[in-house]
Amino acid sequence: xxxxxxxxxxxxxxxxxxxxxxxxxxxxxxxxxxxxxxxxxxxxxxxxxxxxxxxxxxxxxxxxxxxxxxxxxxxxxxxxxxxxxxxxxxxxxxxxxxxxxxxxxxxxxxxxxxxxxxxxxxxxxxxxxxxxxxxxxxxxxxxxxxxxxxxxxxxxxxxxxxxxxxxxxxxxxxxxxxxxxxxxxxxxxxxxxxxxxxxxxxxxxxxxxxxxxxxxxxxxxxxxxxxxxxxxxxxxxxxxxxxxxxxxxxxxxxxxxxxxxxxxxxxxxxxxxxxxxxxxxxxxxxxxxxxxxxxxxxxxxxxxxxxxxxxxxxxxxxxxxxxxxxxxxxxxxxxxxxxxxxxxxxxxxxxxxxxxxxxxxxxxxxxxxxxxxxxxxxxxxxxxxxxxxxxxxxxxxxxxxxxxxxxxxxxxxxxxxxxxxxxxxxxxxxxxxxxxxxxxxxxxxxxxxxxxxxxxxxxxxxxxxxxxxxxxxxxxxxxxxxxxxxxxxxxxxxxxxxxxxxxxxxxxxxxxxxxxxxxxxxxxxxxxxxxxxxxxxxxxxxxxxxxxx
Ligand SMILES: [Zn+2]
Numbered sequence: 001x002x003x004x005x006x007x008x009x010x011x012x013x014x015x016x017x018x019x020x021x022x023x024x025x026x027x028x029x030x031x032x033x034x035x036x037x038x039x040x041x042x043x044x045x046x047x048x049x050x051x052x053x054x055x056x057x058x059x060x061x062x063x064x065x066x067x068x069x070x071x072x073x074x075x076x077x078x079x080x081x082x083x084x085x086x087x088x089x090x091x092x093x094x095x096x097x098x099x100x101x102x103x104x105x106x107x108x109x110x111x112x113x114x115x116x117x118x119x120x121x122x123x124x125x126x127x128x129x130x131x132x133x134x135x136x137x138x139x140x141x142x143x144x145x146x147x148x149x150x151x152x153x154x155x156x157x158x159x160x161x162x163x164x165x166x167x168x169x170x171x172x173x174x175x176x177x178x179x180x181x182x183x184x185x186x187x188x189x190x191x192x193x194x195x196x197x198x199x200x201x202x203x204x205x206x207x208x209x210x211x212x213x214x215x216x217x218x219x220x221x222x223x224x225x226x227x228x229x230x231x232x233x234x235x236x237x238x239x240x241x242x243x244x245x246x247x248x249x250x251x252x253x254x255x256x257x258x259x260x261x262x263x264x265x266x267x268x269x270x271x272x273x274x275x276x277x278x279x280x281x282x283x284x285x286x287x288x289x290x291x292x293x294x295x296x297x298x299x300x301x302x303x304x305x306x307x308x309x310x311x312x313x314x315x316x317x318x319x320x321x322x323x324x325x326x327x328x329x330x331x332x333x334x335x336x337x338x339x340x341x342x343x344x345x346x347x348x349x350x351x352x353x354x355x356x357x358x359x360x361x362x363x364x365x366x367x368x369x370x371x372x373x374x375x376x377x378x379x380x381x382x383x384x385x386x387x388x389x390x391x392x393x394x395x396x397x398x399x400x401x402x403x404x405x406x407x408x409x410x411x412x413x414x415x416x417x418x419x420x421x422x423x424x425x426x427x428x429x430x431x432x433x434x435x436x437x438x439x440x441x442x443x444x445x446x447x448x449x450x451x452x453x454x455x456x457x458x459x460x461x462x463x464x465x466x467x468x469x470x471x472x473x474x475x476x477x478x479x480x481x482x483x484x485x486x487x488x489x490x491x492x493x494x495x496x497x498x499x500x501x502x503x504x505x506x507x508x509x510x511x512x513x514x515x516x517x518x519x520x521x522x523x524x525x526x527x528x529x530x531x532x533x534x535x536x537x538x539x540x541x542x543x544x545x546x547x548x549x
Contacts, residue, residue, distance in 0.1 A: 001041055003034040010081055013319075020081050026090040027081075029097060029125030038122055039106030046098030046124070050077045051154040054093040068329060072224050073156060095155075098124040111165045132165060143186055150188075156222060159187040174483015177492035181483070190251050192261065193226065195219040197246045200231075200275045202282040206310025206390060208298040210278065210288060212237045214248070214260060222252045229258040234277040235295045243272035281306075302442060308342065309335050311390055315343050319396050320388035321377040325370045333359055343389075344449035350374055378453075381460030382409055385450075389443075393433040401425055402434070404468075409447060409457035413438045424494075468497030469541050476504050478521065479514030481534050489534075496541050504529055512537050 008024035010017035024030050027048060034042075050073045058076060059069040070076040080092045098119050101108060109115045116126045129149065133139045143160050150157040164170050164182035173181040199215040212231040219226050229250050231237045242248065242263055249262040280287055281299035283306040288297045299307065312331050316323040323346070334340040337359065339352060349356060350371035357367040380388075386399035386409075394402070405423050406412040412434070420431035437443055451457050475498045477489050484492070489512065490500045504511060504523045511517075511524040511531045524531050532540065 003036065003038050005030070005032070010078075018082055022086045023081055023083065023089045024096075026086050026094070028093070028095045031123030034122045039104055039108060041103065041105040042108075042122075043102030043104060044098045044119065044124060045100040045102055046096050048077050048081060048094050048096045049073065049155050050080075050092070050094055052156065053154065058092060068327065096125060097127050099127055099130075110167045112163050112167075113165055147188055158190075158222075159185050161185050172483060176484070176488050177495055191222045192249050192251045193219045193221040194247060194249055194264070195226070197242060197244055197248055197260075199244055200237075200242070201228075202278050204281060204283050204299055204304065204306035204310070206307055206314050207392070208281075208300065208304065208307050209296045210281070210299065212275065212277075214242060216248075216250065219250070221250060221258065224252075226250055226252065226258045229260045231260065233295050234297060237275060237277075241274060243268065243274060245269040245272045303341065305335050308340065311343060312340055312346065314390050315346070315388045316377075317388075320384055321380050322384070323377045324373045325366070326373070330359075330362075330370075342449070343446055344453060346374060347378070347450065347453035347455060378455050379460070381456055382407070382412075382458055383460065385409070385455065385457060386412075389437070389447075391433055391437045393430045398426065398430055403459040404471075407459045409451075413444070413447075471497035472499075473497070473509040474499045474501050474507055475510045475512055475537075476501050476508050476520060476524075476529075477512045477514075479517035481512075481514035484534065493537075510537070510540075 005021065005025060007019060007021045008030075009019050009021075012018060025032060029046075052073070055070070055073045055076055062069050070079065076092070077094055080089055080094055083089050083092075099112075099116065101115065109118045113130075113132045116130055120126045129146065131142055133142055139162055146160060162184050164173065170180070170182040175181055196217045197214050198217055201213045201215055203211050203213050205211060212234060214229045214231055216227055216229060229248075231240070231242060240260065240263060242260055245268070247264040247267045248260045249264070250258045251261045252258045277297060278288065281301065281304060284299065284301050284304040286299050286301040286304065289300050290297055301307070309331055312326070312335070313328060315321055316326040316331075326346070331340065334349070334356075337355070339345065339349065339355060353364075353367045353371060356362055356370065357364045382403040383396075383400050386394060386402055387396045401423055402412055402420075406415060415434070417431050417435060420426055420434055421428060447457070470493060475493050477486055477493070477500065481489055493500050493512070501508065504520050504527065506527050506529075508524065508527070508529045511520060511529050512534065513521055513524075513531050514534065521531060523529075
């Protein structure tokens with residue numbers, strides 16, 4: 001605002017991010033003051049990244065200090081933006097490139113190409129390799145040429161974004177309920193590397209599923225060092241026939257953990273033997289079981305330390321109860337020390353501050369901070385708690401739906417199959433998962449304990465969740481809409497919680513009218529139903545007209 005930084009925020013999950021104003025000023029490419037002349041209000045969007053050499057330097061420093069290293073540059077950049085100490089952010093050498101506008105007042109460019117020059121003049125760093133192409137052939141030629149260029153860049157690039165230059169044409173093209181029609185990402189083939197399998201580990205997850213993981217000779221790949229590759233399950237392992245000693249090709253696509261894509265059979269050592277699935281849990285020794293119709297092998301022991309550890313890590317994760325400071329290394333120590341045997345035990349930790357402070361690498365201050373973080377998480381509400389419990393097939397979104405419908409965990413625990421299935425987007429699989437989860441007495445006891453320890457089991461949302469601003473509203477669509485087919489409009493409205501009806505009645509809340517609306521418009525007028533344009537509907541939905549990204 002007026003050339004100074006008013007606030008900076010991360011995108012977060014698309015709805016809620018973090019305010020990082022002080023930290024943003026420590027990111028290279030973000031100017032302290034804009035060079036005049038500038039518009040009075042300007043929201044600038046872009047991406048924060050870190051160069052490979054800085055990533056390597058920070059990780060090697062952490063390794064020497066005995067701290068956990070970052071898995072990839074992306075995690076490091078995201079984690080750094082949330083640090084509480086801005087001078088620590090400055091030491092991390094983050095950079096930002098800007099390429100889009102959000103809200104603004106005053107004159108701004110009307111094409112992407114001019115926008116980049118405009119942002120650069122104001123003092124922002126912009127993508128240095130952007131080019132304006134006159135045809136799809138030029139775009140494809142750029143993509144081919146840039147593949148060689150990107151390998152020489154000091155940071156990782158996995159693709160190219162192709163955008164329509166003119167903003168007025170973007171508005172005409174519009175967007176589907178999921179993505180704009182004027183922008184597309186091209187992703188390059190993921191890189192591969194050759195290495196050797198030095199062992200097969202049998203890893204037990206939070207649900208007790210045992211997964212074979214290949215241990216590899218460390219090999220650099222797409223900007224990080226790969227040491228392990230998932231083999232998913234034992235059928236996949238048998239199908240690929242990966243053996244200890246094999247030379248293999250590994251591949252890493254995006255955020256996904258590396259995969260073995262090919263075994264080089266010709267180079268197999270003569271004494272390599274096929275890997276057999278274990279019969280007992282590698283952690284607690286309990287005989288493994290296979291459920292009917294499933295390929296997965298599971299450890300059925302609820303108290304298995306590997307399962308407890310996995311369930312706790314899921315419970316405290318950012319999208320769930322978001323307990324800062326309970327990382328993998330500490331959780332492992334607490335499980336081994338017998339301080340964490342169930343989810344409820346997390347809320348007993350504040351009473352055991354002395355024992356925690358005595359753990360290696362902790363101390364009184366860390367123990368007090370942890371106790372505070374645990375205390376804060378008690379009020380996250382039913383939405384987060386349901387996601388945190390790790391009920392199969394119930395992720396954050398389904399948890400929100402269930403919380404909105406039942407408000408209180410007691411009501412959900414008593415819910416009948418029909419009630420569950422009557423919720424939009426909840427099908428028989430989710431309903432069955434929820435029913436069998438609460439039918440287990442051990443789970444019921446755990447929830448009672450959590451509640452007794454002060455964890456809120458009620459929904460925090462006073463009204464419908466923000467993502468469903470049309471919850472409970474009935475909408476009728478008529479006429480031709482700009483940039484959206486009838487079907488897309490209906491899907492979009494449903495995704496916002498609206499009931500879409502085909503005819504106007506006194507129960508209709510809105511008539512969404514495009515060009516040539518016909519008789520429905522007349523009927524709506526007669527009945528006094530509110531008639532809105534597409535842009536007005538978007539504003540009601542809190543989405544506003546599409547802006548240049
Ligand atoms: Zn076990």
